[in-house]
Amino acid sequence: MSEPVTILGLESSCDDTAAAIVRHCDGAAPEILSSVVLGQTDLHEAFGGVVPEIAARAHTEKLDLCVEQALADANVTLDQLDAIAVTAGPGLIGGVLAGVMLAKGLAAGTGLPLIGVNHLAGHALTPRLTDGASFPYLMLLVSGGHSQFLIAHGIDDFTRLGGTIDDAPGEAFDKTAKLLALPQPGGPSVEAEAKSGDPTRFSLPRPLLDRPGCDMSFSGLKTALLRERDRLVEAHGGLRVQDRADLCAGFQAAVTDVLAEKSRRALSEYIASNPFDPVFAVAGGVSANMQIRAALETVSKEFGARFLAPPLALCTDNAAMIAWAGIERLRAGLTDDMTLAARPRWPLDQQSPAMLGSGKKGAKA
Amino acid sequence: MPSDPTILAFDTSAAHCAAALLSGGRIVAATAEEMGRGQAERLMPMIEEMLAGAGFAWRDLDAVAVGIGPGNFTGIRISVAAARGLALGLGVPAIGVSTLEAQAEGMARPCLSLADARRGMTYALVLGEDGPPVMTDAPDALRPEMPRAPMADPATLAPAMARIAAARLALGAPLPRPAPLYFRSADAAPPKDPAPVILP
Numbered sequence: 001m002s003e004p005v006t007i008l009g010l011e012s013s014c015d016d017t018a019a020a021i022v023r024h025c026d027g028a029a030p031e032i033l034s035s036v037v038l039g040q041t042d043l044h045e046a047f048g049g050v051v052p053e054i055a056a057r058a059h060t061e062k063l064d065l066c067v068e069q070a071l072a073d074a075n076v077t078l079d080q081l082d083a084i085a086v087t088a089g090p091g092l093i094g095g096v097l098a099g100v101m102l103a104k105g106l107a108a109g110t111g112l113p114l115i116g117v118n119h120l121a122g123h124a125l126t127p128r129l130t131d132g133a134s135f136p137y138l139m140l141l142v143s144g145g146h147s148q149f150l151i152a153h154g155i156d157d158f159t160r161l162g163g164t165i166d167d168a169p170g171e172a173f174d175k176t177a178k179l180l181a182l183p184q185p186g187g188p189s190v191e192a193e194a195k196s197g198d199p200t201r202f203s204l205p206r207p208l209l210d211r212p213g214c215d216m217s218f219s220g221l222k223t224a225l226l227r228e229r230d231r232l233v234e235a236h237g238g239l240r241v242q243d244r245a246d247l248c249a250g251f252q253a254a255v256t257d258v259l260a261e262k263s264r265r266a267l268s269e270y271i272a273s274n275p276f277d278p279v280f281a282v283a284g285g286v287s288a289n290m291q292i293r294a295a296l297e298t299v300s301k302e303f304g305a306r307f308l309a310p311p312l313a314l315c316t317d318n319a320a321m322i323a324w325a326g327i328e329r330l331r332a333g334l335t336d337d338m339t340l341a342a343r344p345r346w347p348l349d350q351q352s353p354a355m356l357g358s359g360k361k362g363a364k365a
Numbered sequence: 366m367p368s369d370p371t372i373l374a375f376d377t378s379a380a381h382c383a384a385a386l387l388s389g390g391r392i393v394a395a396t397a398e399e400m401g402r403g404q405a406e407r408l409m410p411m412i413e414e415m416l417a418g419a420g421f422a423w424r425d426l427d428a429v430a431v432g433i434g435p436g437n438f439t440g441i442r443i444s445v446a447a448a449r450g451l452a453l454g455l456g457v458p459a460i461g462v463s464t465l466e467a468q469a470e471g472m473a474r475p476c477l478s479l480a481d482a483r484r485g486m487t488y489a490l491v492l493g494e495d496g497p498p499v500m501t502d503a504p505d506a507l508r509p510e511m512p513r514a515p516m517a518d519p520a521t522l523a524p525a526m527a528r529i530a531a532a533r534l535a536l537g538a539p540l541p542r543p544a545p546l547y548f549r550s551a552d553a554a555p556p557k558d559p560a561p562v563i564l565p
Contacts, residue, residue, distance in 0.1 A: 103448065103450060104447055106450040106454040109451045109455035178560070233562075235562050
């Protein structure tokens with residue numbers, strides 16, 4: 001067994017300011033010594049979505065407080081750390097920049113190595129943090145900003161099988177909540193409302209199900225929901241509670257069907273490569289949805305793959321996953337210098353053609 | 366805190382990276398590079414080069430001074446975040462200094478310090494009186510009798526910030542963590558499409 005490695009992770013790529021400390025002895029299970037997440041939901045609520053400038057302002061003034069809290073919670077001092085890991089993209093650039101610069105300052109002040117982590121790699125490596133999953137495993141990353149199927153071959157080696165060509169499902173949940181006067185974030189509020197709804201009453205589209213491959217689309221679903229809503233509002237002078245519940249149930253069923261069927265295709269491609277210990281893992285806030293989670297687990301069983309869904313706090317944005325990815329990178333000898341750049345776009349799979357935003361800023365995912 | 370603390374000051378609140386080192390009561394190193402973009406990548410290596418050139422290392426610092434604007438929001442955050450991280454890493458105070466104070470450093474008080482706020486507006490601060498800085502569309506009507514500070518020059522900005530931080534440390538005044546001076550709230554509007562009326 002080698003010396004334990006203790007790393008501080010920082011995350012600020014969207015609307016959660018997070019710091020965490022993870023310790024790992026080779027051969028043992030990693031230990032999350034602390035994980036602090038300061039949300040900003042209240043700051044963005046009035047605007048019906050995350051406002052990048054507001055997020056950047058909050059991260060800049062919360063990150064160091066968050067680090068102090070994580071150190072105190074873990075009862076660890078800076079001189080007991082082995083490195084500083086930070087999300088260097090992809091994400092809202094103002095927040096990513098604040099995190100990267102705070103990490104550079106910390107690394108300079110402590111003399112510790114600096115490690116820039118891809119936020120998506122943080123999610124994609126979480127099954128190794130929580131369950132010791134071995135490569136290659138299949139990953140569905142499904143959140144407010146992302147939706148993609150990846151085969152993880154190594155800490156820096158991912159193949160994307162497919163992903164959304166427009167909105168991410170989490171974004172669709174948020175927009176649905178907004179259209180139906182439900183609170184943000186939309187995931188939990190739409191799920192709660194769907195419980196008392198009839199999923200079969202409204203026939204909402206399942207985009208791209210008729211096409212081969214693992215690509216997905218969710219923006220048409222949102223538009224169809226808007227049309228149904230407007231029709232109901234016109235007919236009744238407002239949206240009746242039961243209509244709203246039925247819309248939520250119909251929407252959730254459509255998202256579930258799409259994710260389940262696309263997972264089936266991704267699994268058959270993954271299983272065809274004969275992995276030693278087949279694992280299908282999910283991450284991202286949308287995987288907290290119980291109906292979606294259950295459907296994915298069922299599909300996973302059809303293929304004999306072990307289904308891994310990390311605890312909710314490690315599915316949504318957090319810094320423990322960044323610290324863990326940092327540990328993996330440090331062990332592989334991958335560190336960064338003070339020129340580390342913050343990147344708004346940074347696809348995990350550098351080989352496959354870009355799916356989104358292939359303009360001058362480069363591929364988003 | 367030693368009587369003559371070693372203080373690093375840096376600023377990226379406009380199209381530049383600027384840094385200075387105060388030690389033994391005098392500026393022992395200063396540097397400024399004009400750049401429209403890339404400050405986040407250049408700032409720390411530039412400071413490291415400056416410190417090494419003067420025979421100093423990060424751990425020699427007793428305090429960190431940082432420019433808090435007003436200016437480019439992203440640029441200000443680059444330096445403020447780095448300063449807060451550096452202060453935490455070193456266990457030393459970080460001190461925020463505004464461009465308006467820095468460009469009036471060494472002038473007799475009271476005096477008026479102005480900076481371009483764009484969109485026809487000007488930032489203004491009267492030094493030597495207690496009032497807060499303001500944003501105005503009529504700077505000439507504001508205290509015309511007062512001498513005016515020269516507009517900030519990246520080369521002199523960081524040395525001035527280091528000296529102001531030293532003076533504040535010497536006063537023993539409370540040192541709140543540096544925070545950007547924004548003046549304008551975030552450019553965001555509530556959604557145009559109102560939520561539907563919910564009926565029972």
